[in-house]
Amino acid sequence: MQHDGLRTLRAPLPPEGRQAKPKPRRRGRVLASLLAVVPVFGVVALGSSGVAYASVDVLPVAPQGIPATIGDIVATNPSWAVTVRGVAAEVTVGATAAAAGAAGVAAAVPAGAVVGAVIGVGTAAYMTWTAGNELGQMLPCWSCSGVVTEHPNKTYSNGLSLSWSQSVVSTPGGPADRLTATVTLPSGYDSSVASGMNAYYAAASGVTPNGYYDSASTSNKYGPTSWTYALSACVSGYNSCGFGQTRYFSGGCVSVYTIAGQMVLRAAYGGVPSGSCTTLVANAAGSTAGQTQAPVSQSGGDGGTTPQPSKLLELVSSAQCRPAAGGALYTVTKKSASFTDGAPIPVVPVPACNGLDTRMSWTVKVHPLDGSFPDKTVIETGTMPTSAPADHPEWAPCMPGGAQHPCTLTLTRVLPDGTTRPYDPATDYKSNPLEQPNTDPESWLCKWGTIRLPVAECSGIYRQPPRASPVPPATSGENCLGGAVSWNPINWVFVPVKCALKWAFVPTEASLQASASRIGGAWNPPTGAKPAPAAAAAFLGGLIVPVTDVFQNTGTANCQGPALDFSVIDIGTIYPLDACTGPMNYARNIVYPLEAFVVLLGAVTIMSSMLLHTIQVAPLLHQAQVRARWMNA
């Protein structure tokens, strides 16, 4: 297993026997979504050709000041290990007919409807699919140098498991009777990807009147296929996601598109995307035999597979920010430390927007210091809509002077049974709603007052008002004296005094914001270097985050224990303390609580000693004893 990011990304896919073993650290799950799947064939793509996929937000370990609320895939140090934090979505095949009971819904699903999903982790890709209400079947891995035929419902020795399931949701009278497929990656999968590895997933559904996959003969059989719809899994779900478009993450590329009229769901694991990617197209028998995957190098897409240590690279990280107070967007840029081709990739710096300004998008490009090839975009998030109030007359009720002004932004989860509940950060954080607009708009309701907004308006800024919401007009002093017009003589004195005091001591929101912005701007200027204290605080904060990460690492996600990398002597990675199963697991279950008990007992002992010494209990007890003895005498 190779641990360095780009090298791993660039390297040809290793055979199954050398699959990278993900090391789970955090819990999470992934739902993949899409529509229209198909019989799938082995198609490998490393390319940037018309593809659809998840926009991702790849962050280094919880950078200071940038909440990971947008992130679905989070890069952790080192390199570009990615963490799938979000739930991609559900795959649904809508049933239009009202139906009662699961059987009824199943019957209402269009004939031949299929849903499918692809899950990839490390160096292998898995796909399964189903037709109608039938549980999915396995398809062979089509993107590996060696064919891997494993069912996604697989549990690895390290405790990681990938699973895929589908179900029929019956909601008579509800908003969506549908066939639903779900991809989940339980057992703490979401940070399970070790250094330099990728996790990706996608799903699709659609209607294929004649196509099907024959698992018995392991061949794909397609008839004339007309895809009525096909949407890509869209993790962050911004406006740039959609069918026929390409999104990348850490070199992985998943796509859904058509070849010769057939829907193809394809995934690849390989190098940094470049224009020279190769697509392997399944032949009539569904085979890609005889085709080879062109290597992609980070060093200019030159096709080389050998690292070029003389090539000095750096990561240029740019964020586009929207000022909270309005005005033009601005861009902040940071650069990583330089690194050589083939070396582990340094931490990807994430530029912070100023103060409360909103980060609109984020890109990371590989930049050669010698300018020998154009910058390569390796991480790209979606771009938030930039709509303004003038573009939305329907927002009028919540605008100043509107009947509902001021309005509150709310995000509501629509459950499969049609009921709703408020957005709960504790439970919904991982089911990132950002992808929902593109896959299942009925799953989320984003409202500003009673006005329904695109869910994207609620994404990433749950704790802020809509981006285009106006600042409420200052009301201080407004009509304050109106209350004095009264028959009550007390008001003739009280109201003017109140107004005077209010004018004198109650600050307007605008002035508070101005003061806060002034300090925030000085502390964290939008451009240029930060003042030393701010820079030092940010740096120290970056050191603390990994510590808190360690303390939060609990549960079975780490049951493999520490990894020892012996890849240099071709042994690979071993886990000497693997306690996921077997005797080691029993031993751990005995040792762990004992350790915790000892630690806590020691802490309590020290705390008691410290406090007793401080309040000097011992001398007091001694005095009491002497006094008692004297009294008795």
Added chain:
Amino acid sequence: MITETVLDLCSRVIAWLVGLMPSWTPPEWADSLGQTWADTLANAGGFSYWLPFSAFAAAILGLSIAFALAVTIRIARIVASFATLGGGGAG
């Protein structure tokens, strides 16, 4: 208006003081150090199934609270000793 003026003045003073600070960008070795630190801790995280880091965290938190409490008590005793002209003993 008075509060606004005070806040405005304070914010200007603070911004001015912050502006007096030299700007600084962490050097490359600091980034490298940070990465090394993160790498080390990430590797240490592999022991979390065997070592009760959460218990360590609770213990550290508890000890910190106890220490703060002890310091507070000690300070209170010192202050109290002023009122008793030293008779109370600061301990």
